[in-house]
Every structure is written in C-alpha cells, then in structure tokens.
Amino acid sequence: MARPSSPRLLSSFLGDRLTLSARPLLLRSAAPGSRRVAYQATRTLCNLVDIFFNRRSRDDTPENNPRRLRPGKVSPRLSVPDHIQRPPYVNSRQRPGVNNGPEIHDEKGIECMRASGKLAAQVLKFAGTLVKPGITTDEIDKAVHQMIIDNGAYPSPLGYCGYPKSVCTSVNECICHGIPDSRPLEDGDIINIDVTVYLNGYHGDTSATFLCGDVDDEAKKLVQVTKECLDKAISICAPGVEIKRIGRTIQDHADKFKFGVVRHFVGHGVGKVFHAEPVVLHFRNNEWGRMMLNQTFTIGTLHFFQARSKITPFAHCHLCAHKAHANLGEHKSCHVVR
Secondary structure (H helix, E strand, O other): OOOOOOOEOOOOOOOOOOOOOOOOEEOOOOOOOOOOOEEOOOOOHHHHHHHHHOOOOHHHOOOOOOOOOOOOOOOOOOOOOOOOOOOOOOOOOOOOOOOOOOOEOOHHHHHHHHHHHHHHHHHHHHHHHOOOOOOEHHHHHHHHHHHHHHOOOEEOOOOHHHOOOOOEEEEOOOOOOOOOOOOEOOOOOEEEEEEEEEEOOEEEEEEEEEEOOOOOHHHHHHHHHHHHHHHHHHHOOOOOOEOHHHHHHHHHHHHHOOOEEOOOOOEEEOOOOOOEEEEEOOOOOOOOOEOOOOEOEEEOOEEEEOOOOEEEEOOOEEOOOOOOOEEEOOOOOEEEOO
C-alpha cells in the first residue's frame, strides 16, 4: 500500500456511476526504492468538490441552488470502424498497464507523438467552437468522436476501464473526467474539454477550459489565472529541471490570486501508454525526479475558488516532440502547440 504522502496517479475512466474508494488500487508493485503509483477509482466527479473540500453551505443544496450541476442521461457508446487501431486496453478485461519508469522516445516515437498531439489539438480547437448555451455535452462527444475516427485515430478514453464516451466534458464544479450526457450547457457555464487520441500507437492528450455565453467575472478570472499557471509551468520545462518545480511554479502564481490548487489529480506520463510515470504534482512538493530529453508527460493545472465552487482544469500540456503538446528537445527548451 502506498504511503499517505505518496503521489497518486488517479484514473477516473471507470464508468458512469462509480463508488468512491478511500483506498487506492495498486496496479503494480513498485521496484525497491522507487515511488509507488496508485490508481484510485473515483465516482461522480461533479460531486468531488463536496468530498474534497466539504465546505458547501446549507444554501448550496440542489433545492436551493438550481445551477448546481446534476447528471443527465448517458447515451450508448459510439462505434469505431474496424480498420482503426485500438489501444491494448480496449475490450480487455485486464486493467491498463503502467510503464515502469518514464518513456523516452526515439526519432520515430517523436514523430508519432507530433502527429497524435497535432490531431488532438485540432480536435480540441474544433470542440471549443461548439460550446454555446443549449448544446449538450453528448452532442460535443459525438462531434469529437466523428472527427477523431475520420482522421484514422481512436478516441483514447472510449473503453478505458469501462469509460463510456470518447471525450471528457467537465462543467463548472466537476473537477475533471466528466462523462458527456444529456445536460444542455447553460449561459454562464465554464466547461473543460479533455481530448485524447490514439494514432499510430501513440496517445496525444490535451484539454482546455471554454466559456459558455455570458460568464461572470469571477469565473473568467479563474480561467485566465489557470491558463497563466500552465504557461508559467511550461516555461520552466527543460531537460534536467526538477519535476517538482512545476508544482511550485503553479502554486506560487495561484496563491497571488487566492485560488486553491486541486491536489487529488496529477499530471502523468503519456506516449504508447495512456497514463504512465512520471507523476507530476501541481502543488509545492518535495518529490524527486528530473525531466529528461524526449520524455513525455502532461501538466494539468486545476484550480478552484470557494465562493461559487467552480473548478477549472486547463490544458493537459505535453512534453513531447516539437509541436505535439510540448517537447523537451535538443536545445533544452519546451516547444508547445495549442
């Protein structure tokens, strides 16, 4: 069992109605002297703010707050043409594997990550244009699904530990990995869209938070500062830099605006494997590890403010080859594509 202070790589793609476990599920035993990475099944992510922070007032009950997020109906999962390559976990009864150590790409791997990251960015940009009052997250999922398969890729979330949809749509207080359903977006909502594509054997993973209609100033500020935190974290990335600097950089900037940093979800390695080492914490920490040349991982900054319990997860930005998320490249710099 992982120590309480050990970082937990949380994977929430486990179906539309799940039980919350207080104990993490270890998918593998760590080698002696290394950190243990735990995957924990989580449930109804729209209500995790209650569980984590437990500070809702009595006036913020569903009866007294009609804007509080409620789950809608989840439609059947969409099909993928047989000729499209699937990740190994699809239609498997075994839990997805986790790399024992970081994945370092060769030249071919870098090119594949560029391609998958570029497609993911294009899909995300398209998905953002769909955000408007009245559209359902299920409709966004269908449009994203179609664009991904039209480009010969597989939507990575679909079938991952039973996840029933092709994209994650997290509205307002839903922290991340929200399941698309029949709920229409409302004027004033904020929505994070998290896109991952599996192309030529490599996952490209990215996300961003979008404003729906006339959003209040508090929520706009939350989205803006979260984006700034991401940009500042990316700016310090280079081979040899301590990974913990990412968390310190993010929290230092968030603290200036009195925004909290969600600690229960982390960045992660990505490449041939959807979720892998290293674990990237988004708050101040003393974990060991340094960035390596051609290593790939995500940075997913998630912030909140207490007054309206809105959560903003912003771009899973990836450290990869040139313009496929970001790359720890030959010139000790990080190249990013939005």
